[in-house]
Amino acid sequence: MEKNHLAKKALEQGNGILRLSPTWVPRSFCIPGRRIKLHQDDYYALGGIRGGIDERWLSSTTPADNGPLTSKNEGLSHIVYEDGNTVTQIVLRDAIAELGSEIIGSRIWNQYKAWPMYSKFFDNLGPLPHHVHHRDEHAKLTGQLGKPEAYYFPPQLNNHGGDFPYTFFGFNPGTTKDEVLQCLKNFSKGDNKITNISHAHRLEPGTSWDVPPGILHAPGSLCTYEPQKASDVFAMYQSLVNNVIIPEELLWKNTPPDKIGNYEHLLEVIDWEPNVDTHFAQNHFMRPKPVKNEEEMRQGGYLDKWICYKNAAYSAKELTVFPGQTVTIKDSAAYGMIMMQGHGKMGVWDIETPSSIHFGQLTHDEYFVSESAAMEGVKIVNESKTDPIVMLKHFGPNNPDMVL
Secondary structure (H helix, E strand, O other): OHHHHHHHHHHHHOOOEEEEEOEEEEEOOOOEOOOOOEOOOOOOOOOHHHOEEEEEEEOOOOOOOOHHHOOOOOOOOEEEEEEOOEEEEEEHHHHHHHHOHHHHOHHHHHHHOOOOEEEEEEOEOOOOOOEEOOOHHHHHHHOOOOOOEEEEOOHHHOOOOOOOOEEEEOOOOOOOHHHHHHHHHOHHHOOOOHHHHOEEEEOOOOOEEEEOOOOOEEOOOOOEEOOEEOOOOOEEOOOEEOOEEOOHHHOOOOOOHHHOOOHHHHHHHOOHHHHOOOOHHHHHEEOOEEOOOHHHHHHOOEEEEEEEOOOOOOEEEEEEEOOOOEEEEOOOOOEEEEEEEOOEEEOOEEEOOOOOEOOOOOOOOEEEEOHHHHHHOEEEEEOOOOOOEEEEEEEOOOOOOOOO
């Protein structure tokens, strides 16, 4: 009860804007690309057995599913509340469960009784294996939700492209189910060569891709901002990537116990037609779109763009406030935000963009804006004479403002 009381006080202290602490997540099958600003000494802060930290989760009420060694509250964002010299961290999921519509608004609360999305930075030195996120019908077999997601490649985090800045999506048009089935059955034999029947697209900073559930994808090595549905469901369908063998248990991850060993079930998880779509890039690639007349925004001292807009489960914007400018930005929905560049003020809060963050260190670069604060308008002051403020904002489902 005490933590819930503090959550209320934290919301009041920030005038409807909650300060969040960094949430770091390791992946045992990944090698960090070292672009998410974690201090160079801390990428293995949870121990070598857990793997490197190559993800930072944002506005997350979704626990990470990292197997039996997963630590308590791994993947869950925390609110920072300071009272004098006392600093308390409150799980964002618990605060939303207690305060509900006061934070996320009645529209989302009444339908979901939770915050139904999160975003993350994914930062791997090499590519990920070709893998799939289940659709709802298959995810529910293990008590989970299906997961659509989107990829945006922030220019500020991509000073280098890593080992392989190309992403495989789906399968080559004309690929047969028998060819895919044979790759799945060859998983334990070394390289099952599933990307031989796929197509890689070169990744471009400042652009995005839409990835619905059921579509195979092998994300490339650009540092990626990923808005997604609140789920951590997946299965790896590629057995060898970047000369690293993928454990076979990940092929069967999130498969019901009675279907383990059933390769036909793995095939059913794939949403076939979109995977072999001749016009896949045309249907899933996204370039930024101004939220309204660009010249009008520039004259007002800012530029606001949609960067993820092809899935109703979430949306995302990139907001730029020009040097020396003060603006008030209104949105019709609650959102999480993360600073990419610059410093200044947002409402009552300092906002800044750290260049290096120790594991466990608090920052002023991540916040959650309640629906009421968003609708009233958030005042942003750029205190620099030369450096723009750039922030990314991630919204929940059916954003009323997303009319394209």
